[in-house]
Amino acid sequence: MNSFGRIFRVHIFGESHGESVGIVIDGCPAGLLLTLEDFIPDLERRKGGTQKGTTPRQEEDLPIFKSGIFNGKTTGAPITILFENKNTRSSDYEKLRDIPRPGHADFVARKKAGGYEDYRGSGHFSGRLTVALVAAGVIAKKLLGLAKTSPQNSPQTPLQSRGASEDPASEGIKITSKILEIGGETDLEKGLQKAIDAKDSIGGIIECCTNGLPIGLGEPFFDSVESMLSHIVFAIPAVRAIEFGTGFVAAKMFGSEHNDAIEDMNGKTRTNHAGGVVGGLTNGNELVFRIAIKPTSSTPKEQTTLNWESGKVETVSVKGRHDLCIALRVPVILEAVTAIVLADLVMAEQKIPRIINPRIL
């Protein structure tokens, strides 16, 4: 279904070329100040069209608040945020109706909906919906900034020495994502140029780090922190893999190497191979994970695929307006979904009150 979360809970909807995309956010505490300005920076970060390698499709991407906000503050009732779709060129897609684009959801979407799917620009499967996730992420981040947590967490340091810091200057929970690689290159310009030269699309690797987390978020089995995060991370189109801490490399290490020695009563560890999660729970050290983004499915290169009508394989070249490297736009989306999960887990541990600065008790 299209819902996620237990206490801070989101419901996503919309289609790429339909009326709108949007999100309903249930369970947000009352009294949280929310202005349009809170949303602009992250929405701008997500937007295509302004940097090399991203789609020239430009949407204004202004959030329209439909419910749950009154006098600039949340009321505790469900918050509904809409984004209208204006800059659509459905004609690009009309001619592709019978040709499922390789790597895209066209084929499976059509099978799933028995032919009733909105096929324009991937419809409900479109990355366009991530704009709604980013909006919900803005709210989640604001909440996390208010969380009452102990001050054992550290700024970002190299992985092998990423333990909790001695610095007690906690200021809530902070999430940052960055691109580590494009097309296998840590020099991102170089990776992008590779794609431009090849007239092809390219993928990348993104890392997400969170500081300031309390110890003990999550549950040992089904609701482990890794379970919850990976669940929502794979909701982002084009994600193909996730690893926590040393991740796949852990499989090649000895136990004595991989284990992080606990050094103080706040749980600070000398190293952080665990990426801040042990036994499914946050351990108070920096939460670190990385994801792999596949190359954009829409590549300028010619490809073969099936024609639904003729039942025969033919050649297709996907025109439309597309990102050469969708990974460039993912960091802010990754922060958003991470914030959504962590807000839920932090609220489950009662680290955020039901009312922010109540005026009446």
Added chain:
Amino acid sequence: MNSFGRIFRVHIFGESHGESVGIVIDGCPAGLLLTLEDFIPDLERRKGGTQKGTTPRQEEDLPIFKSGIFNGKTTGAPITILFENKNTRSSDYEKLRDIPRPGHADFVARKKAGGYEDYRGSGHFSGRLTVALVAAGVIAKKLLGLAKTSPQNSPQTPLQSRGASEDPASEGIKITSKILEIGGETDLEKGLQKAIDAKDSIGGIIECCTNGLPIGLGEPFFDSVESMLSHIVFAIPAVRAIEFGTGFVAAKMFGSEHNDAIEDMNGKTRTNHAGGVVGGLTNGNELVFRIAIKPTSSTPKEQTTLNWESGKVETVSVKGRHDLCIALRVPVILEAVTAIVLADLVMAEQKIPRIINPRIL
């Protein structure tokens, strides 16, 4: 929380050295034949003590059916399966009470429960609970074997050419897992010997492949197949990473390389870089994913950690009875959780009836 699933739904409970571990399975159709013999093979596969590199702790691991089965068949009511803990040696752990073992959940568990946790053998955080997952997996596998699916899926073939097969001889949905690497070695004996020589523990990589799946399982966003699978896979202790299809390697590929060309009306693709999931939905090709298992946290090597009482760092050597390489026991657990998720998704698509061979309509 300790529940997972929407239609085929499991609830796990228990502690390593408590009375028992167990599982409640809700939503299983009525009329499914279940005998003790159905459970023995997978429970044996999971069991330690019989192969080099696994714990000498031996539990009989016989499932005790407490509800939901009548005259050897499921009734549609919740199925409760218990495993008693008999072969416990809690004294091994009593002396470690104040010394959180590195890599284990001891520290976070104590913080989470405020000192009330059952600390014996990791308590509720123990890998012991996976015996209950395996039992639920047996039931899920039997259900999947009965699923009405189209016959477009293939046996296991090399990744680059893992498309759907022409063979129409579908016999339900089949899941198999295997170890790809131990300690970085594809020769598993060699990997294990490395650990034995180093007197240390070691990790590994496991692959899981599923054939016979219908097209269209899952949902595009929060309930994508990757979301659901990764959610439950990270419930398995020691899992640190998951990747679908080409996974992390996808981030280095060009779009034209990574896209799988659709070749027929059943969705068969020439290659299977997507690992059988596109747009969050199964595409009818083999479902392929790999996970990384960290080295067993309990290593014979001396390590430093904190002493809760003194607040000082000291040296600890974890005795107890442990697996040198827990990854050896994971394949059957991985199959089980995969089956649990897929049974749920397959039932959501009405591919398994509410009653198996009804005697009364």
Added chain:
Amino acid sequence: MNSFGRIFRVHIFGESHGESVGIVIDGCPAGLLLTLEDFIPDLERRKGGTQKGTTPRQEEDLPIFKSGIFNGKTTGAPITILFENKNTRSSDYEKLRDIPRPGHADFVARKKAGGYEDYRGSGHFSGRLTVALVAAGVIAKKLLGLAKTSPQNSPQTPLQSRGASEDPASEGIKITSKILEIGGETDLEKGLQKAIDAKDSIGGIIECCTNGLPIGLGEPFFDSVESMLSHIVFAIPAVRAIEFGTGFVAAKMFGSEHNDAIEDMNGKTRTNHAGGVVGGLTNGNELVFRIAIKPTSSTPKEQTTLNWESGKVETVSVKGRHDLCIALRVPVILEAVTAIVLADLVMAEQKIPRIINPRIL
């Protein structure tokens, strides 16, 4: 939270005098034809201002489809329906800010939200949101009309003889509600006149009957049909009681009187004291329940209440535009929520396919 259902699932949002009220419907099968005309009749039935005893506030109440519908049919993606609030007169409420109206949610809403609630016209607590329930109900009813059920159900007959009918002409599941009493009078005009004469508001009793249901909907304990129905029925503002079949009268009967004798293999019973539910499950006979609606809280009469600011009790006369008897508008809302629950339960039993008349398999 503001969600309900497991397979056919609704999420409600909005405020009486905010931008809009609306609903997201997740899990609706693809391929269902939905036109504006489908919605008009039930929306008209709910609308105030056209009959004696209802509010003169008139909203156009035209549903705006924001997602999930394409070319006039559902796509299987979440359906979002908005109703804009145009005809609001918030000034009516501004002066009441500090005076919680007796019988209304003003006081508890303020406490719950710590003073951040949208207090205009009851905000998120307003009966205005039922327009969204009615819209979801229209979709649920259309689905129920397509349900594959056995033809053992009967038209509406007196309670004591309401068994299943012999008539095999089943045409899906049909729900009808009617007012039984207004202000204690079965002559409804008389009841209403009583209120008009007394310059006071008045309540009523509504009955809801459903025919054509399959046997076995629901679960014996937490998801009994009565549990699910009462859960959603009490979501309708002003509902104070619910009873199934003979209801409270059953408490005064002998077992031999109350038991309904089963007369044929379709489960047809001679009488229908059970109201069509036994053991928490539908039994194939007419589903019958009644609810009590309290008198509208906004009465023209003067009342005493607290003044938040002064902390003293004072006299208030609620002006605004209100229903003299809110019960008059409830039947269509009651049908709607009943349809929402039944659609969910019927889909859980796989009586409605995931795709209506698929064009592609």
Added chain:
Amino acid sequence: MNSFGRIFRVHIFGESHGESVGIVIDGCPAGLLLTLEDFIPDLERRKGGTQKGTTPRQEEDLPIFKSGIFNGKTTGAPITILFENKNTRSSDYEKLRDIPRPGHADFVARKKAGGYEDYRGSGHFSGRLTVALVAAGVIAKKLLGLAKTSPQNSPQTPLQSRGASEDPASEGIKITSKILEIGGETDLEKGLQKAIDAKDSIGGIIECCTNGLPIGLGEPFFDSVESMLSHIVFAIPAVRAIEFGTGFVAAKMFGSEHNDAIEDMNGKTRTNHAGGVVGGLTNGNELVFRIAIKPTSSTPKEQTTLNWESGKVETVSVKGRHDLCIALRVPVILEAVTAIVLADLVMAEQKIPRIINPRIL
């Protein structure tokens, strides 16, 4: 499904004549002291066989703790409680196999499970499972006794004057249930004698009152307090109706009569026609509701029903060991389910900490 609750969450399982009945309780805070003695009083209250009008079947009804409790205290992990079925006489039921008893779930259970149901003593549909609800209720009550609430609530007073009391001596939340009527008689002995004389079974009406509740539990729509309570109350077999405050009588009242005047800043109202719930939320006054229990379906009188095998109607006299008036055993069950819901809602408002008296922070 067989689960209920969002934060304090229960999963019920078992059959009347199977191995056992039981419950898994997830989300209970750590550190709660639980002894066998805590359970005895309520389990004794529920037990049949000791008072006139209840079944002579006697079970020892000792809870067996299978998980989640360590050194006498909860650990925060799921608590599993089993009750073994020892005193079963399935032969009573074997002969009834083909004769669905009127008023019982036999017929619908068989249809639902396609003939695979455990039919002995109503199987999973049996009132026997309420023993598990009572056990969970004991835990919920202990939690509610620890809730941090404001002291605006009152002891039990006549309905028309049941406002919040001035007495500040709050001691957590307290729930009490009592029988108001048996067979229409408030003199309960008289009602019971009526049934004995008539050689028939009889029903009754039970009231449940809760004091000490904070203001603002619940949500305005789907998770209104009435929604949550009625949901779980109808999980109790034989419940046919529920009403809050004045309930059905409210439908006959004028608004000026029914509205409860707020008298102080704690929300104390002069009267309590609302039964302590306004707008779906608790208002700090006594929570009051009543339920109707139908007469025990198993009556000594001869009745007609269908024979599954012959397809013909025949006469049956239900022997077995049964309650003449099941209502006599319901009060403690009603308290239990009320406590389960309220514990969940109170935890949602963060009025109970995640750890009771933590030893480690």
